[in-house]
Amino acid sequence: MTSDFSQFSNSTFLQACLGLATPYTPMWLMRQAGRYLPEYKATRAKAGSFMGLATNREYATEVTLQPLDRYDLDAAILFSDILTVPDAMGLGLSFETGEGPKFSSPIRDEAGVDKLEVPDMGKLQYVFDAVSSIRKALVQDGKQRVPLIGFSGSPWTLACYMVEGGGSDDFRLVKSMMYARPDLMHRILAINADAVAAYLNAQIDAGAQAVMVFDSWGGALSHAAFAQFSLAYTRRVLTQLKRTDSAGNIVPRIVFTKGGGLWLEAMRDLPCEVIGLDWTCSLSSARNMLHGTGKALQGNIDPNILFAPPEAIYQEVGAVLADFGAPHTGQGAGQTHIFNLGHGISQFTPPEHVTALVQAVKTQSRAMRAPAR
């Protein structure tokens, strides 16, 4: 397997995913296309609703590119939602204003599980159409500006929403099923894993150049349950993924378990190229823990730093870069860092503070690579 970076104006993100040295630490932001941007709100208003936005290829393309036009980011990420797959399974997704996602037909019992199956990927065609459309829109002067990341929720994270019927503080319903009827939970997770694998492979076919699995709720599990009910099924997804796109380029796999810093040892042999981290975990200790695995690290500044003034942002960026430590600068593969937030950006973020963040990362990470004089 090889990778041809010549099609890109900026391939630093993909290079770092593969452990290759870059002139600075590449970066993107989880939920970089979103409500903190006035231009996003304008498109959202035109679309009428969140799902109206996500299911329309022109709108999805428009909002995916908005943060790239405003900031010097090194990757685009498909604008979509992690709950498209259970929606395609027939659970009836809706977003009520200020309420978060809701499923009209949550899975609560064996009869519900009996009806569940890997959905026809045709029902998710709007996502794959958006991926193709974004890929085209990313081309400028004959080159692709930056790579495009596709994504999905993890099998466990999807199951949380599918059983709870929406967000949850305590995961009482999904954990009740897990503890009382582990057999049912394993059936849901197996279906979810195969659905997520098919979904991500179809995104790769449509043009996604890296894929990310968001295990947003893995951290709600006990250490033992995490291994059994989340990590095992994330692994089942990863092992089914296409390793290259149609042109033969490697498609890096990123796994992010929010609150998963305690379990890095268990993730050492996960078949992926990048591990995402939240801010609770020190990058230097994660780097030590994953040393020798060839895995890059992605993260992990607290998104709330974006409410502080630029000088504080600059300082905290410096602390995160220093925590990762000396960048890989040699030939061949080494341990690399992709800068990101430790969680999605807040809708209340002042957009100009993101400018300060991006500048702080670029400036300081270039300086760390400058030859000593």
Place this chain on the structure above:
Amino acid sequence: MTSDFSQFSNSTFLQACLGLATPYTPMWLMRQAGRYLPEYKATRAKAGSFMGLATNREYATEVTLQPLDRYDLDAAILFSDILTVPDAMGLGLSFETGEGPKFSSPIRDEAGVDKLEVPDMGKLQYVFDAVSSIRKALVQDGKQRVPLIGFSGSPWTLACYMVEGGGSDDFRLVKSMMYARPDLMHRILAINADAVAAYLNAQIDAGAQAVMVFDSWGGALSHAAFAQFSLAYTRRVLTQLKRTDSAGNIVPRIVFTKGGGLWLEAMRDLPCEVIGLDWTCSLSSARNMLHGTGKALQGNIDPNILFAPPEAIYQEVGAVLADFGAPHTGQGAGQTHIFNLGHGISQFTPPEHVTALVQAVKTQSRAMRAPAR
């Protein structure tokens, strides 16, 4: 310093706090007096409101003893709320139905911090009265049934509520202040720490026989911020605490940081006898990490196990006990375990499942200590 256990019918909890062997693993449950118990709801209805309950010594005594009458638990914990201290600071605590705690005068700026001071402990006399009253009520046939635990929120956890004005999903306001004006945050935390120390010392004077610091929101911080803004001030509390009660008995100090499993290394030298853990952290790895510190471990079953049938509860209890590993059975001090949930019990818990939990812990932990035949 010594401890006289002869005043107790059951002193297993205090013994385990001090690293001494017990015939089984002692246990209590965070929020054991609470809404899942019908008898609690009856008292709460008589009291009219949550604060009406917490501020009345008879009611507070009544509900503190309710779980002990129903279950074979090894400790009582003062019925109160972690927000009594900021309420005494004048922030105006109220509990709206289904809304959680609210402060009418949250701290949002320098002017608010300027007005903040360690409150007159007289304003918290109702708490100390409850402690004395509970101590008396615990005496049966001339002996105290079990020891009484006093508690407080940690300085950082109190600050979260004081700045946010209530609960929060993202801690945006308190972290904005922390990142933008660390000087103000340090001022709040120093006042909180001294207030919490005075509060816990007054609880000890009134009869608390162990004290616990609940750092419920420490886990929301980055690893670096946790050390600076939470752990440092928990330490400031601990170092000011009385080491013995008026009779000269050691008063063990328990520290519980929800989501703090990643930071046990930093807690190794914390001046306390017991470290509480949530379910994300393996007890065996925590035991290894804290080996040689003399610290006991408290925790850590997922409270959602209580929604599963008794057989599943029995099995999961076995897994938690086995995770801690071989109990300390020798003379003198060793590494001990106090069984607990990894978080407060859910209001939706079926009370009879708690019976199953207690039986499972007692039976299996006794069997683990039985001499091999």
